[in-house]
Amino acid sequence: MKKCRPIIAISLKMYMSPEQTRVWMQEVMAILPPDLGSFTDFVVAPSFVSISDVRSICMNTPQGGHLDIGGQDVFWEDSGAYTGEVSAPMLRDSGCRYAEIGHAERRRLFGETDTITAKKFAACARSGLIPILCVGESFRGTAKEAAEACIAQINAARSLSPDDTPFVVAWEPVWAIGAEEPAEVAYIHAVGGALKEALKATSGGRLMYGGSAGPGMFEMICDVVDGLFLGRFAHKPQNVRLVLNDVKRVVQARSTMSNL
Numbered sequence: 001m002k003k004c005r006p007i008i009a010i011s012l013k014m015y016m017s018p019e020q021t022r023v024w025m026q027e028v029m030a031i032l033p034p035d036l037g038s039f040t041d042f043v044v045a046p047s048f049v050s051i052s053d054v055r056s057i058c059m060n061t062p063q064g065g066h067l068d069i070g071g072q073d074v075f076w077e078d079s080g081a082y083t084g085e086v087s088a089p090m091l092r093d094s095g096c097r098y099a100e101i102g103h104a105e106r107r108r109l110f111g112e113t114d115t116i117t118a119k120k121f122a123a124c125a126r127s128g129l130i131p132i133l134c135v136g137e138s139f140r141g142t143a144k145e146a147a148e149a150c151i152a153q154i155n156a157a158r159s160l161s162p163d164d165t166p167f168v169v170a171w172e173p174v175w176a177i178g179a180e181e182p183a184e185v186a187y188i189h190a191v192g193g194a195l196k197e198a199l200k201a202t203s204g205g206r207l208m209y210g211g212s213a214g215p216g217m218f219e220m221i222c223d224v225v226d227g228l229f230l231g232r233f234a235h236k237p238q239n240v241r242l243v244l245n246d247v248k249r250v251v252q253a254r255s256t257m258s259n260l
């Protein structure tokens with residue numbers, strides 16, 4: 001079976017000011033390999049107020065053509081009297097290709113439900129944005145229980161959208177977000193394998209693993225995931241370089257094997 005191209009996505013959450021984001025983005029652009037687009041899809045999701053700055057920096061850098069921008073959230077209506085919200089058409093017209101939806105923090109802090117996530121997924125589909133659908137089990141149980149919980153979240157999110165809507169699943173065990181260590185490799189293989197099998201029934205679903213992911217992780221789990229969703233670890237540009245080096249090595253190894 002043909003492998004999907006790996007995808008690496010970074011969410012800056014609300015950690016950086018606009019000035020800090022500009023500095024970070026410039027430093028990241030400086031370390032991106034010129035052949036980035038040949039081995040991975042690379043996505044950065046800054047705060048809403050920094051999307052324009054990130055887009056400008058990318059446009060003025062040779063490697064910028066290989067980087068996509070994402071919004072950290074999106075509203076489910078396209079326009080109207082919704083003070084403080086940002087719509088999918090607004091994100092698209094600001095240069096975004098992706099939008100993050102359903103994150104555990106949105107669910108926990110703001111009471112977002114599967115129904116709200118489904119409406120946001122549909123808003124992305126209408127406007128041509130690719131939703132990064134965050135799913136994850138809330139407690140550490142068995143791999144079977146985790147997979148069932150995540151698949152239920154995936155099915156609920158897609159329920160209002162056309163079956164051929166492209167999307168990316170960002171699987172983050174809630175109990176592993178921000179932890180010092182990620183989930184064990186055997187656990188990731190078991191849950192990730194079940195999620196990948198479920199995504200085979202979709203026309204365009206891809207799977208990232210998040211939850212304290214770092215260097216060396218992709219190489220260990222690349223048979224069951226299509227990429228990594230990075231958080232605070234990626235705030236140091238040199239760490240971004242390490243992860244990209246891992247991804248490139250995996251892609252090159254696959255190419256060598258396919259040519260044998």
